[in-house]
Amino acid sequence: MNSDKKIAVVLFQLGGPDSLEAVEPFLYNLFCDPDIIDFPGAFLARKPLAKFISSKRSPKVAAHYKEIGGKSPILELTIAQAKALEKELNNHCKAKVFIAMRYWHPLTEAAIMEMRKEQFSNIILLPLYPQHSTTTTGSSLNEWKRQCAALNYKNERHELIHHYHDHPLYIEAIVENINRTYSKFSHLNPAEIDLLFSAHGVPVSIIKKGDLYQAHIEETVKLVVKKGGWNSPHVLCYQSKVGPAEWLKPSIQNTIHDLTMKGRKHLLVIPIAFVTEHIETLHEINIEIREEAEHLGITQFEMMPALNDSPKFISCLTDVVMKRVQ
Secondary structure, three states, X not given: OOOOOEEEEEEEEOOOOOOHHHHHHHHHHHHOOOOOOOOOOHHHHHHHHHHHHHXXXXXXXXXXXXXXXXXXXXXXXHHHHHHHHHHHHOOOOEEEEEEEEOOOOOEHHHHHHHHOOOOOOEEEEEEOOOOOOHHHHHHHXXXXXXXXXXXXXXXXXXXXXXXXOOOHHHHHHHHHHHHHHHHHHOOOOHHHEEEEEEEEOOEHHHHHOOOOHHHHHHHHHHHXXXXXXXXXXXXXXXXXXXXXXXXXXXXXXXXXXXHHHOOOOEEEEEEOOOOOOOHHHHXXXXXXXXXXXXXXXXXXXXXXXXXXXXXXXXXXXXHHHHHHHO
């Protein structure tokens, strides 16, 4: 690559409210997403429906955010990832990393406005979703295209990294994190510890349309278990179900209930699809699910922390970007 050329890397991420006051508008943006709320005639009903759902749900959701510090930590953690990635990329080429959050600031249009100030030879769109789904990567890509059109930003040289769910360095980063938490069970026989891989659920209807998410999650878990070589049983389950539609099963709640019925008492929960801490790890798993598990008789409940800016994970991101650049 020419030394005078510079690449831009755009990190796609969900975003999260940066204050308790931001919870309702954040939820409104989420439920306005046509890749999340879609049904015949949805374009007419989407905004009023999003307004209704967000106003109804925001008091409860805000209470959850209050318990984890009054806001989502996702922006600070993504900034740390962006800085680490930019630093490592600049060992190989000239690079600048931008953040495009889907539902809260800095939004996609803000990233594009920043990028317009410079010229880039390549634009690499890098989702912080290792497993591909139309609800995450697909939604962020659609928003990117909409905002590029709205802002008349010509970027013919942009490339999307669809997924890296099976990348060896990503797998190693997860195994490293599991091992750190696994060591808290060192007083036990490994056979007494249950490894619970928990992924964010999606409606079954999305999978039936050809979404790759479930297959990618299953592949990641298979590779992690093989690489880790633990002598402990493992199970994959899903969390965060909303609404009446059928979602991927088994749920984390039912899985823990079934394990306790068999007399199991030691759980290591591994949030497998999240690369940064946010409400689904810090509150849903580490507060709500923990309380439920302990009530059912679990005596030791541990959660693997998210990868965040783990050096091995940053090396994975660097590798997937450089392979596109070269």
